[in-house]
Amino acid sequence: MPPLCDVEGQDRALEGLKRALKGQRLHHAYLFAGPDGVGKRLAAQGLAEALLCEHPLDDGDACTQCKACRRVAEQQHPDLHVLERQDRPDGKGLERQIKIDQVRALQRALSFKSFEGGRRVVLLLEAEAMNPATANALLKTLEEPGDDTFFVLVSHAPNRLLPTILSRCQRVRFGPLSRAYVTRRLTELAELTPDAGALLAGLSEGSIGRGLALASSGLLARRAELIAAIDDPHGLRRLDALSELADQLGRDKAELPLFFLLLRTWYRDLLLLQAGRPAEALVHQDLADRARRSAAEVPFSAIDHRLALIQATERDILDGNANARLFLERLFVHLVDDARAIRAGSAR
Ligand SMILES: [Zn+2]
Known part of the structure; x- marks a missing residue:
């Protein structure tokens, strides 16, 4: 002690x-x-x-x-x-x-x-x-x-x-710990590369404890794949593929907090880019190119709306015991519909 x-x-x-x-x-x-x-x-x-x-x-x-x-x-x-x-x-x-x-x-x-x-x-x-x-x-x-x-x-x-x-x-x-400090400690404690430590520090929102819990999660390795599946600026994704993803995620409730964290931090990164912040401020720095493309294509109000949908679904599932598969599927449908509406609007 x-x-x-x-x-x-x-x-x-x-x-x-x-x-x-x-x-x-x-x-x-x-x-x-x-x-x-x-x-x-x-x-x-x-x-x-x-x-x-x-x-x-x-x-x-x-x-x-x-x-x-x-x-x-x-x-x-x-x-x-x-x-x-x-x-x-x-x-x-x-x-x-x-x-x-x-x-x-x-x-x-x-x-x-x-x-x-x-x-x-x-x-x-x-x-x-x-x-x-x-x-x-x-x-x-x-x-x-x-x-x-x-x-x-x-x-x-x-x-x-x-x-x-x-x-x-x-x-x-006690406030959240600084990103630089959490990066250094996580890199030491979980024996990570500095890049992996920085990513985890961004995701852990200033908590060493959460960072260590995330380090052992299987979803982390699938981060780029999951973000690619959800980040769909034009709503072109096939719904049956998303429904399968909802089914998969719904089966392992222990991993869901990390999944929501990935989604939230992703859309927050897009908002930061739109606000003119540099790539170093992002959580998903290694996916900065993708983030820049999406941030350029999706209007601020739409990103904000998606963030709200994600947070509401997270609350329903994690605090309210809603059926995870059903609510995730509903979220994915909302996100796709939202993107399609923007595309239809801009085509007019
Ligand atoms: Zn003493």
Whole structure:
């Protein structure tokens, strides 16, 4: 578990926290909020280590060498309490929610003296996974934490937290990581060529975690082929071929988020070109020639409309459990119809 100074690419988010740590002016409860895979959890663990360290450095960060630091790193420190979704008893993944029993067990543990006679740290990961009853139970503890107890809530969806919880926490905003930084890290971590790292960084929208998940996806190798199938400026594509593609994609729901990401980033690239941005700003830089052709042929309003269709279909399928094959097919028909209408309009 790295100390706080090892969390890279989040200087702006962590600056205030480091100052508070150095000056011993910490709040009792923090909310680390921001997209997945940008270092929130790493920072929360780093803060826990700094708070429990026996010989903190001059800047307040953890020494990483003492017994306390080693125990925090192994998640074995008796005064570090981590609340997160538990494994389901049937072994099929994680529970959907953090349980109220977990909060009650925490409260019992906090009602005793700390083991080491010093600070205690509670890390609450995926804080949005608390239902209102659980959150209300936690609220009592957040309101009267005791002098040496510190809470760090971590969430990618802080809008799902109760306002009463939010008002108790000092919010630290974690933004998407810079493209240059994500490119460098992904290239190192997934052992990619710089070009592949740059593509993945563009697709991952500032999240190392998402980039790593994408690196192992089979759809990535088929990117150029998929874009060629969908990007059809004149609506000349045969619908039965697209229907087959919908069928194929609909069968592997795990790959669908990446498919939508490919489509969205493609059309966004076209909009960037129309706005006069250089090829270096594109996600699909290696397909820049194709993108330039399409951007020259399809009007802005049509691209914008297609982007909206894609996003609506993505929401229907991924959030709304709509039939993937059916909705994809409907999307493809819309895209072709749209292109044909433009062609008919310009031929008149
Ligand atoms: Zn230490």
